[in-house]
Amino acid sequence: MAKKNTQKTPKVTPLMKQYNQIKAKYPDAVLLFRVGDFYETFGKDAIEASKILGIVLTKRSNGGSNEELAGFPHHSLNTYLPKLVRAGKRVAICEQLEDPKKTKKIVKRGVTELVTPGVSYNDQTYDAKNNNYLASIHFSKDQAGISFLDISTGEFYASEGSLEYIDKLVQSFQPSEIVYQKQYKETFEHLLKDQFYSYRMEDWAFTYDYAIDKLRAHFGINSLKGFGLEKQNLAITAAGAILHYLEETQHQKSKHIQNIQRIDSDDFLWMDRFTIRNLELFHSHNPDAITLIDILDQCKGVMGSRMLKRWLAFPLKEKTAIENRQEVVDYFLGDLEVKEQVCHSIQQIGDIERLASKISTARISPREIILLKNSLKQMSPIKTLAENSTSDALKKRASNIHSCEKLISEIEQKIVEDAPVMLGKGVVIQPGVHPELDEYRQIAENAQEHLNQICEREAERTQIAKLKIGYNNVFGYYLEVRNTHKAKVPEEWIRKQTLVSAERYITEELKELEAKILASQAKIEELEKQLFDQVLVFLSTYIDIIQRNALAIAEIDVLLCFADLASQNEYQKPKISEEYHIDIKEGRHPVIEKHLPLGETYISNSIFLDREEQQIIMITGPNMSGKSALLRQTALIVLMAQIGCFVPAESAEIGVVDKIFTRVGASDNISHGESTFMVEMNETASILNNLSDRSLVLLDEIGRGTSTYDGISIAWAIAEYLHKHSSKAKTLFATHYHELNEMSEQFARIKNYNVAVKEADQKIVFIRKLKPGGSEHSFGIHVAKMAGMPKSLIKRANTILAELESSRSKEANKSLLSNNQKMENGVQLSFFQLDDPSLMNIKEELENIDINSLTPIEALMKLNQIKKMIGMD
Numbered sequence: 062m063a064k065k066n067t068q069k070t071p072k073v074t075p076l077m078k079q080y081n082q083i084k085a086k087y088p089d090a091v092l093l094f095r096v097g098d099f100y101e102t103f104g105k106d107a108i109e110a111s112k113i114l115g116i117v118l119t120k121r122s123n124g125g126s127n128e129e130l131a132g133f134p135h136h137s138l139n140t141y142l143p144k145l146v147r148a149g150k151r152v153a154i155c156e157q158l159e160d161p162k163k164t165k166k167i168v169k170r171g172v173t174e175l176v177t178p179g180v181s182y183n184d185q186t187y188d189a190k191n192n193n194y195l196a197s198i199h200f201s202k203d204q205a206g207i208s209f210l211d212i213s214t215g216e217f218y219a220s221e222g223s224l225e226y227i228d229k230l231v232q233s234f235q236p237s238e239i240v241y242q243k244q245y246k247e248t249f250e251h252l253l254k255d256q257f258y259s260y261r262m263e264d265w266a267f268t269y270d271y272a273i274d275k276l277r278a279h280f281g282i283n284s285l286k287g288f289g290l291e292k293q294n295l296a297i298t299a300a301g302a303i304l305h306y307l308e309e310t311q312h313q314k315s316k317h318i319q320n321i322q323r324i325d326s327d328d329f330l331w332m333d334r335f336t337i338r339n340l341e342l343f344h345s346h347n348p349d350a351i352t353l354i355d356i357l358d359q360c361k362g363v364m365g366s367r368m369l370k371r372w373l374a375f376p377l378k379e380k381t382a383i384e385n386r387q388e389v390v391d392y393f394l395g396d397l398e399v400k401e402q403v404c405h406s407i408q409q410i411g412d413i414e415r416l417a418s419k420i421s422t423a424r425i426s427p428r429e430i431i432l433l434k435n436s437l438k439q440m441s442p443i444k445t446l447a448e449n450s451t452s453d454a455l456k457k458r459a460s461n462i463h464s465c466e467k468l469i470s471e472i473e474q475k476i477v478e479d480a481p482v483m484l485g486k487g488v489v490i491q492p493g494v495h496p497e498l499d500e501y502r503q504i505a506e507n508a509q510e511h512l513n514q515i516c517e518r519e520a521e522r523t524q525i526a527k528l529k530i531g532y533n534n535v536f537g538y539y540l541e542v543r544n545t546h547k548a549k550v551p552e553e554w555i556r557k558q559t560l561v562s563a564e565r566y567i568t569e570e571l572k573e574l575e576a577k578i579l580a581s582q583a584k585i586e587e588l589e590k591q592l593f594d595q596v597l598v599f600l601s602t603y604i605d606i607i608q609r610n611a612l613a614i615a616e617i618d619v620l621l622c623f624a625d626l627a628s629q630n631e632y633q634k635p636k637i638s639e640e641y642h643i644d645i646k647e648g649r650h651p652v653i654e655k656h657l658p659l660g661e662t663y664i665s666n667s668i669f670l671d672r673e674e675q676q677i678i679m680i681t682g683p684n685m686s687g688k689s690a691l692l693r694q695t696a697l698i699v700l701m702a703q704i705g706c707f708v709p710a711e712s713a714e715i716g717v718v719d720k721i722f723t724r725v726g727a728s729d730n731i732s733h734g735e736s737t738f739m740v741e742m743n744e745t746a747s748i749l750n751n752l753s754d755r756s757l758v759l760l761d762e763i764g765r766g767t768s769t770y771d772g773i774s775i776a777w778a779i780a781e782y783l784h785k786h787s788s789k790a791k792t793l794f795a796t797h798y799h800e801l802n803e804m805s806e807q808f809a810r811i812k813n814y815n816v817a818v819k820e821a822d823q824k825i826v827f828i829r830k831l832k833p834g835g836s837e838h839s840f841g842i843h844v845a846k847m848a849g850m851p852k853s854l855i856k857r858a859n860t861i862l863a864e865l866e867s868s869r870s871k872e873a874n875k876s877l878l879s880n881n882q883k884m885e886n887g888v889q890l891s892f893f894q895l896d897d898p899s900l901m902n903i904k905e906e907l908e909n910i911d912i913n914s915l916t917p918i919e920a921l922m923k924l925n926q927i928k929k930m931i932g933m934d
Contacts, residue, residue, distance in 0.1 A: 075167045077103075077128070083155055083172060090151040090175060093138075097161075100141075100154075101132040113148045114141050142176060143185035149258050152176045175310035178258045179238025180212055182424050187237070189412060190358070190366040192216065196236035196257075197306070198227060199267045199299040200245040206295025208321075209234050210303050214367075214414045215317040215421075215608060217303075220324035221295040224252055225333065225747070230324065231257070232334040233374035235343070240306050242267045262302065262309075269294055272301020279304055279318070289323040296323070317421035317604050330376040330703055331720040333751075335744045339723040340696055341652075342373055353697060356652050357706065359625050361407040364414050364611055365618025372619065376703035378719055383637050385454045386620060386705025391634065392452035393624035399446055400624060406439040406446075407618050413437070414611035420600045427480035427489045427593065430600070433607075434472040437465040440610055443617070461613040463606045468599075475596050490592045498588040501581040508578045512538065515570060523549050531565075537575045539565040623706045630655075632707035635698075640716040641755065642671035643699065643791060649709040650694035651701065664829040665710070668695050670791035672754070675812050677784060677792040679801055681836035682816030687829040688795040689725055691816070692759040695793060696721050699757060719755040722748040724763060749782060756790040758783065762797060773798045775924070784808045802835030 073081070076096070080103060084092050091110060093100040102110045107129040111118035120127040133141050138154075145152050154176065158169045176183065179195030187193035192211045199206040206221040207230055220230060231239070231253060241249050243261040253259075265271070276285060276297065285291050290300075300321060307315060337343070341352045354373060360366045377383050393400040411432045419425035425433075440462050447459030475494055481487035492499055512530050519540065520528040529541040536557045542550055543563050550556075554566040626632055630651075647665035654663035664687070669675055682688050698708045702715045724744050741763065748758060763776045776798055783792050789810070794801075805813045815836035817828040910923065 079167060079170060083153075083170065087151075087153040087172060087175065090153040091145055092153045092155055092172075093142075094155045095135065095157050095170065096132075098135050099132045100135055100138065101130060103128050103130055105129075107131040109150070110145065113150070114144055116141075139183060139185060143183055146176055146178055146181055146183070146186040149178060151178075151260075173311060175312075177238055177260070177310060179236060179240075180307065180310050180312060182213055182419065182422060184415075187213065189363040191370070192234075192367050194234050194236040195303060195306070196231060196234065196239040197299040197303040198231075198239060198241045198249065199295055199302060200242060200248050201295055204295060206293070206297070206299035207231070208296065208300040208303050209236060210307075210318070212307070212312065212315070212318075213418055215319060215418055217300070217318050217321040218324050219290060219293065219296040219300045219321055220326075221293050221299075222326060226326060228252055228334050229332065229337070232337050233332075240302065262306065266302050266305045267298055269298050269301075271305070272298040275301040275304045276321070279315070280321075285321075288321050289325075290321065293323065312422075314422040316601065317418045317608070319605055319608065324375075328375075328378065330378055330700070330718060331751075333722065333747060335747070336696075336721055336723045337374075339725040340693060340700075340721075342700075343370065351652055351656060353652055353700075356655055357626065357701075358622070360618045360622045361404055362410055362614070362618050363412050364410075364615040365407075365622060368612075368615040369619045369622065372704045373700065376700050377705070378703070378717055380637050380639055380717055383703055383705055383717075386623075387634060387637075387707075388452055388454040389458070389617075389620040390623045390627065390705065390707060392450055392455055393621060394627060396450070399450065400621065403443055403446055403617065404621055406443050407614060407621070409439045410436040410614060413607050414615075417604050417607040417611065420597060420607075421604055423594075423597055425597070425600075426482050427476060427484065428482050430472055430476050430596070431478060431480050433600075434469055434476075437469050437607075437610070440464050440614075441466075443614070447617070455617075458613050458616055461609050463610055465603065465606065465610070468603050468606075471596065471599055475592065484590055484593060485586050489589050495588060495592060498585065498592070501584045501588070504577055504581040505585060508574070508581075511574055515574070516540070519568075523551060525549050530571075536567060537579075538571045539567050540571070541565050620705070627707040630709060632709055633712055635702040635708050635710075635713040635715050637702065638714055638716045641791075642669070642714070642716045643695070643718070643757065644669050644712075644714040645695065645698055645708075645710050646713065647711040648694055648698050648713065650690050651697055651709045653690055653694075654709065666691055666694075666829075666831040668793070668831075670757075670793070672789040672791070672810075674810065676789050676810035677780060677794055677808075677812070679780070679804065679811055679813050679835070680793060680795045680816065680831070681797070681799055681802065681813070682795075683818060683836075687816050689761050691831065692723070692725055692761055692793050692795055696723060696757065696759055717755060718757045720751065720753055721757045721759070722751070723759040723761075724748065725759055725761040745779060749779070749786075752783075752786055752788040752790045754788045754790070756788060758790050758792040760792065761795045763794070771924070773800050776801055777804065778920070780804055780811065781808065784810060799835060805835075 080092070080094055083094070084103075084106075091102060091106045093102065095101075101107075107118060108131075110116065111131040114131075114133070116131050116133055118129055118131045121130045142152060142154075152175070153172045154174045155170050156173045158171050161168050176186070177195075178186075179193065181187065181193065193213055194209045194211050197208045197210075203224060204221065205224060205227045206219070207227050208217070208219040209230075210217050218234075220226075236257060239249075239253070239257050239259045240262050241259065242264045244264050246261060249259065273285070277283065285297065290297055304315075307313070332340075341350060343352055343354050345352055354370060357373070358366050358369055360369055377386075393403075413433060413436050416425060416429055416433045416436075419429065441464045444459050444462040444464060447455045447462070450456060475491055477488055477491055480489050488502075490498060492502075516528055516530040520526070525542055525546045527543060528546075530538065531541055532538050539557060540554065541563050542565075547564060550564075550566060554568055556564055556566050558565040627634075645668045647667055649663045649665050657663060668678070668691075670678065680688050680691065694709075698710060698713060699715055699718050699721065701708045702713060703718065724741065745760070745763060748760075752758070760779070763772075763779055776794075776796055777800075780792075780794055780801065781804070783790060802813045805811045812833070813835040814831050814833055817830045817832050907927075
């Protein structure tokens with residue numbers, strides 16, 4: 062006979078049963094469960110919350126079992142919620158949906174908002190100067206649609222293209238969260254690895270029909286043609302999935318999302334993710350490094366800072382649009398008085414773009430409405446100054462500014478100037494707006510006077526000295542009598558509490574007055590909320606106007622910033638040309654020059670590139686001489702010119718560039734199983750497969766990740782490919798391989814330059830000046846000496862170098878040039894005359910390759926295969 066199980070199943074309290082039901086709907090979120098005046102977390106959530114928030118973890122008995130518990134006061138939500146979100150947590154906020162005093166059963170509760178890293182209105186969860194984008198990616202074979210939404214500003218973008226293009230957009234927008242289809246987990250991880258917080262959604266949310274219905278319903282339209290998206294099915298699907306995600310996270314109030322913009326790659330200068338990373342536009346691998354945006358961002362307001370980042374991520378390609386921005390910068394530099402007046406007004410303007418979003422979602426506080434009003438008051442002065450300027454470009458921007466006089470008047474008439482942060486924490490509505498509200502306020506304001514009158518009258522009537530009046534939450538207002546006067550207490554007084562030295566009494570008159578006072582306070586709160594909501598309804602009719610004002614002010618702020626940069630740093634206005642050349646006279650690196658030691662000046666350099674005479678500049682010189690800085694500064698000057706900014710140079714003429722490619726600096730990806738050399742080859746292959754006639758290519762030390770002969774061969778072949786390619790892409794090619802200097806004798810548009818050094822007494826001084834001609838030495842041993850290597854090591858290195866140089870075969874280098882000359886005449890290049898017998902093993906393999914039919918990436922893969930054949934992998 063089987064034994065009975067005598068162990069009782071632990072009972073679950075009604076509260077925990079309710080918690081478990083709600084938690085089951087949000088298993089992947091930290092559930093903040095409102096219990097009275099606290100938000101509580103239980104179990105695993107409590108363990109996580111206690112670590113992230115630094116709050117006490119305790120245990121409570123739950124029907125015989127112990128459950129972890131951690132909580133914080135409800136009024137501290139804005140302190141603790143951002144910490145959870147910044148830690149990458151999804152947070153479900155569960156509120157009490159009814160007044161506990163009005164029910165005898167367990168209070169009804171429900172999740173009112175799901176806050177995620179990419180979906181939050183809380184100011185503390187994101188940086189005011191940065192957008193907080195949620196991205197959605199819809200994969201389809203080797204293409205994808207993508208959408209970006211900043212729910213805090215209402216900005217909504219969509220695009221589609223190759224996976225490489227999607228990667229570039231993600232690197233540019235830097236979203237806080239990315240949602241995508243569950244079935245594409247491997248594709249997503251291969252594309253973006255673990256760089257971004259992500260969330261997988263059900264595949265059905267990424268269907269075209271569902272998505273387009275979502276978008277049509279949201280915008281109240283029948284067609285997306287007006288947005289330029291009617292044929293962008295993948296982009297539409299990604300955008301619709303974002304709107305679905307907003308509903309899923311309880312963010313249905315989205316009236317401020319009034320437009321969706323198509324991102325067209327043809328409108329902007331292209332930079333792949335390698336270029337964005339290598340140029341350190343926004344971020345650096347070195348946490349202490351200064352980036353370009355750090356130097357450029359001198360905007361007066363946060364809206365300008367966000368717009369500047371967008372401009373830098375998407376530089377213009379249209380000459381007229383660039384010159385339109387330059388015109389405004391020119392005007393501000395020519396009229397400093399107007400510039401200062403506009404600056405002063407912009408400094409008084411708050412983040413009205415995000416305030417508009419708070420109006421839409423009814424999250425704006427009384428104090429923020431006053432901030433909005435004071436900000437809008439600055440619109441008229443800016444509009445007047447701009448309209449009276451001599452700049453047509455500035456006048457056009459002023460035409461988009463609305464003075465909002467009716468809105469300002471409404472706020473001034475309805476909301477008090479020193480409004481509190483929250484409703485119920487002070488007076489919000491102006492006196493005279495609502496007679497009934499004024500009446501209840503009078504009762505509340507005179508309550509203390511009435512209480513004092515009662516106390517004085519009763520003390521005189523009863524002759525009770527030191528009679529006091531007070532209040533507590535248990536029985537309301539009371540009269541306190543010292544024990545020495547107990548005998549004088551009238552019979553109609555009702556005793557409620559006995560203390561050590563006194564007793565407390567209530568009277569009918571006190572209860573009546575208390576009812577009036579409490580009723581008046583409740584009525585005041587009720588009426589203030591009604592009137593405040595009416596103000597919000599009126600404000601909501603201005604959301605579109607406020608957003609357009611925000612856009613215009615942000616643009617003017619950025620152009621003011623450009624004027625400040627030009628005057629402070631001696632930046633010059635670049636000439637924008639539709640020709641193909643780049644002519645920079647005495648250019649400087651905008652970041653490095655600002656962080657030189659005191660008293661040291663930046664050594665400027667000139668660069669000229671075109672498609673006829675000097676397409677490729679081969680730059681040689683030792684480490685630390687400034688080759689990499691020269692490459693980067695050229696790209697940064699072009700970028701600055703094409704966002705409308707003046708540039709660090711004596712003069713510059715920029716033939717509009719449509720693509721910038723860089724292969725600059727080490728970029729190991731060993732943690733993902735790729736060697737330095739493979740990463741280098743992948744990046745270079747991407748460049749060679751995407752060249753255009755307006756491309757600017759920057760290559761630094763190509764081929765150094767492999768053996769010397771391999772490296773020279775690859776570098777030579779890449780330079781030759783660039784020279785022969787129909788695009789004639791302008792190229793700066795920095796190298797340690799001095800053998801490449803011989804290319805200038807054979808290829809007409811390749812020119813040799815070197816970064817000058819001065820050698821004296823076996824020491825070198827870096828002059829950092831670019832001059833014509835190639836360098837014959839790398840000075841690597843000198844650099845090692847400067848780095849503090851042991852003297853014995855330096856001496857030995859010099860001995861080995863002398864031996865190698867004396868035994869080096871001069872015929873090998875002559876052979877390299879000779880064979881390339883043969884190739885120019887149609888004879889296949891033979892590497893086997895190089896002084897390396899091991900290469901003979903692969904002669905047969907190479908003889909069977911049709912070089913003319915190989916793509917760059919196939920050539921690199923073939924090279925890798927040959928390396929394996931001779932055991933060099």
